[in-house]
Amino acid sequence: MTKLPTWADLVLVPLISLVLAAAISALVILGIGGDPVEAVKVMVDGALGSPYGWGYTLYYTTSFIFTGLGVTVAYHAGQFNIGGEGQAQLGGLGVALVCLALPWPHWTLALPAAMVGAALFGAAWAAVPAWLQAKRGSHIVITTIMFNYIAAALIVYLLVEVLRPAGQMDPATPRFPKGAALPGFHEIPGLSLIFTSKVPANVTFFVALLACVGVWLLLWRTRLGYEIRAFGKSNSAARYAGISPVKVILLSMLISGGLSGLMAINNVMGEAGRLLQNSAEGAGFIGIAVALMGRNHPLGVFLAAFLFGFLYQGGAEMGLWTSIPIELRLLVQGLVILFTGALDTMVRMMIAPFFRPRRKEAA
Amino acid sequence: MDYATLLQVLASTLRLATPLLLACLAGLYSERSGIFDIGLEGKMLMAAMASGAIAAMTGSAWIGLAAGIGASLLLAALHGVASITFRGNQLISGVALNFVASGATVLIAQALFQQGGRTPPLTGAARFEPLALPFVDTLKGVPLFGPFYAQVLSGHSILVYLALAAVPASWWLLYRTRFGLRLRAVGENPESVDTAGVSVIRLRYTAVALTGVLCGVAGAYMATALQAGFGREMTAGRGYIALAALIFAKWRPWSALWATLLFGFLQALALRPDVIEGTLHMKIPVSFLDALPYILTVIVLAGFVGRAIPPRAGGEPYVKER
Numbered sequence: 001m002t003k004l005p006t007w008a009d010l011v012l013v014p015l016i017s018l019v020l021a022a023a024i025s026a027l028v029i030l031g032i033g034g035d036p037v038e039a040v041k042v043m044v045d046g047a048l049g050s051p052y053g054w055g056y057t058l059y060y061t062t063s064f065i066f067t068g069l070g071v072t073v074a075y076h077a078g079q080f081n082i083g084g085e086g087q088a089q090l091g092g093l094g095v096a097l098v099c100l101a102l103p104w105p106h107w108t109l110a111l112p113a114a115m116v117g118a119a120l121f122g123a124a125w126a127a128v129p130a131w132l133q134a135k136r137g138s139h140i141v142i143t144t145i146m147f148n149y150i151a152a153a154l155i156v157y158l159l160v161e162v163l164r165p166a167g168q169m170d171p172a173t174p175r176f177p178k179g180a181a182l183p184g185f186h187e188i189p190g191l192s193l194i195f196t197s198k199v200p201a202n203v204t205f206f207v208a209l210l211a212c213v214g215v216w217l218l219l220w221r222t223r224l225g226y227e228i229r230a231f232g233k234s235n236s237a238a239r240y241a242g243i244s245p246v247k248v249i250l251l252s253m254l255i256s257g258g259l260s261g262l263m264a265i266n267n268v269m270g271e272a273g274r275l276l277q278n279s280a281e282g283a284g285f286i287g288i289a290v291a292l293m294g295r296n297h298p299l300g301v302f303l304a305a306f307l308f309g310f311l312y313q314g315g316a317e318m319g320l321w322t323s324i325p326i327e328l329r330l331l332v333q334g335l336v337i338l339f340t341g342a343l344d345t346m347v348r349m350m351i352a353p354f355f356r357p358r359r360k361e362a363a
Numbered sequence: 364m365d366y367a368t369l370l371q372v373l374a375s376t377l378r379l380a381t382p383l384l385l386a387c388l389a390g391l392y393s394e395r396s397g398i399f400d401i402g403l404e405g406k407m408l409m410a411a412m413a414s415g416a417i418a419a420m421t422g423s424a425w426i427g428l429a430a431g432i433g434a435s436l437l438l439a440a441l442h443g444v445a446s447i448t449f450r451g452n453q454l455i456s457g458v459a460l461n462f463v464a465s466g467a468t469v470l471i472a473q474a475l476f477q478q479g480g481r482t483p484p485l486t487g488a489a490r491f492e493p494l495a496l497p498f499v500d501t502l503k504g505v506p507l508f509g510p511f512y513a514q515v516l517s518g519h520s521i522l523v524y525l526a527l528a529a530v531p532a533s534w535w536l537l538y539r540t541r542f543g544l545r546l547r548a549v550g551e552n553p554e555s556v557d558t559a560g561v562s563v564i565r566l567r568y569t570a571v572a573l574t575g576v577l578c579g580v581a582g583a584y585m586a587t588a589l590q591a592g593f594g595r596e597m598t599a600g601r602g603y604i605a606l607a608a609l610i611f612a613k614w615r616p617w618s619a620l621w622a623t624l625l626f627g628f629l630q631a632l633a634l635r636p637d638v639i640e641g642t643l644h645m646k647i648p649v650s651f652l653d654a655l656p657y658i659l660t661v662i663v664l665a666g667f668v669g670r671a672i673p674p675r676a677g678g679e680p681y682v683k684e685r
Binding site: 033136138143156292324325327329330331342 | 401441444445446449450451452453454455456458459460461462463464465466467469470471473474480595600603606607610648650651653654657658660661664665666673
């Protein structure tokens, strides 16, 4: 098959995949008697038409950056981590335990501590599947799926039986102390001029941007990153070069789980202010779509996370104002994963003819 | 626990194990042919919606069943195209189709019936009614076995017996026919099958289609027999439990029956916390019973209790040599 130029591979293939997913979604909307143009209008207006909309879009973007980076780091080591959802839920548990442990005086102290809690718990939840893959060869995809369900059951148990304060009906932890509340965009000097009403987007967004840079440095500027990428490209070559497979699998999965866990500072600490059931709300799974769409590069992950942030906020508005159910988001998400992750060969074959003649001239 | 309660729990075990068994056997065909399928959940969900919707419209459970199988086959075909023809990543394709199914089922059900993504409740011939097995009355007087026969084995819908019959049928197909030999070979060593002049592509598509049919029956059972109609996310992770059972059963039909009965038993117990408390004299959290199938599967995967070795060519797209 024709080898595509790098730019086509990095930009054109995801773009065409996106167009295909959008086209099928539009057909589905037509099929159920909706108006795709109207739907897009409502989505754009609801997600990007007001500071309020932006506040939600960027809030979702923040969560998806973390889970997308989580999938990315594991992916470079050749590990497909589907466990982001469970790791993010456990990260939420870490955040809750840290926030409830002390009467935090100020968020600047609470945030670093909560980040450690989130990352540690997320990494711990990835540790068992990682160890089983590295040492016993148990397929990481299956074990991480199992751990998602075990995490959900564990959190339900802890919220209902252990962490719920006496006399409270809904299964949730007590509210975090005031000092552990993260400032939203409407409370940050400067930004508050734009975001005049209360929005869920908060300082975690900037932590997410730093995480993008951090992951880029890790993967392309450190020895460990080199080992991870080398191992992901060819297990045998990496092993021959003296790279320990156990170390690469374990470390890449721990970092991956830690990043997914860090998502919890956005939703649990930044937004809800307490740990609820199903706190991750599927963001762990969206990380898969984000990483695939973003071609497993931090910059791509950022752009794809923003796209999905738009899709989530816009989709919610669409569910509110049109007759199209909010579940359209899931359909689009599935289609994006399908085209970018499983049918990418098809997309490449579609555009390959356009690149063939030029190669002939060169040769 | 007295005998009557035990019989109740066992009857509900059989009812709850049926969709797991059908989905598990479905996965068995696909994975034995070398195509990983984590999209069992999505296919079941799609089939449940289609059968619930069509049964509600036509008033016939059988037409609903056919529609369910059709819908499931559609997703199976997509998975086949992505993973066999375009040699895409089978795991990612499965994950993607699960999301597509989650979204599409609610969209379609809502567009058809405007009942918040549900299908209307089914009554009469639109549901598969319980069947009474022969000689129920004659055997009633036999101690122990009589009530067992009447309450546990008899009184299920025809799909339950179909699922049970699918176990020996699958065993026979896999281990006693030429097709089965080739199917198992294509999952272990596709080159050898290709060398023998048998089409790898066609064999794998056949296996994926069988997976589609069985998932279709499983989904239709959920919507038209176990419950009366489709509700959003009604499969509730059963496709993943079936996947766990498949690993637990080490990709073998008879073991699949025992594994799904065990997992069905755990689900039945989770519905009766009073029984557990009465028997063990201690409280076991329902969440623990929910998580137990997954925990057991991880232990089996870890190889501490007998090693689970998947088909060797599983997940690898086949590239024909030229």
